[in-house]
Structures are given as structure tokens and as C-alpha cells.
Amino acid sequence: VLAGEPPLESHPHALSGVASYFSLEACRHNPYPHCPTASGRSLYALRDYPYMAAWFGTFGSRWRVFGKAGCAVAEVWDRGPNRRLRRLADLSPQVFKAACGDLRQGVCDVDIEAMP
16 A cells, blocks of 8 residues: 555546456356466466456556555456446455455445556
8 A cells, every 4th residue: 555645536647437356256267277367377376466457458567546545556467357347447355455445345436547
């Protein structure tokens, strides 16, 4: 979490939308034992890592995620969420907690900004 960041509304160059989170529970629906992401990295290997799934950004690119609870940095290592859901990104539980707060809410409004 980045301390001293401006509030959510003050990021004019960010992508804005709704984010959710995903975790190892997604592996229950993956037919492959090492639970690969679109990048080829195993979701098990990313377990304690600040990752996200998005349709924007190259694999390994770093993004700041701003939400009502704060800010966190995440790297894109998967593609998603499903386009029919109209969400901006799926975040790791750690990133979701840092940016949005309690996981029980399931989704939250975020701004996501590319890092240099």
C-alpha cells in the first residue's frame, strides 16, 4: 500500500471502473493441475504476489490501483475478467483488501493507473 496518495477522484489519467478479486479458488475450475494463468504462470506461484487479471497492459506490467480504502501496486499476469461482466479488472485478494477494504463486498470502484 502506498502511503500519502491522493484520493480516488484525483487521478485524471487512470482507467476507471469496477474491480473484483480472484484467488486460488479459481483453480477448482481449471482442468490443469498447476492452474496456469493466461501468461503461463501458475496461480499457485502467484499466491502471495500482488497480481491482477486485465485485458489491458502487457504481462508483468505494473499498475497502481486506487480505491476507497487506499492504493496498492499490482502486476498483470492473467487476462480477464469475463467481458460480459463489464468489470475493469480482477485483483488478487491482497490488492483488493489494500485498495477496496473488506473482501466480503466482492466488488468496488477503482482507478487503475500505469506505472512508469
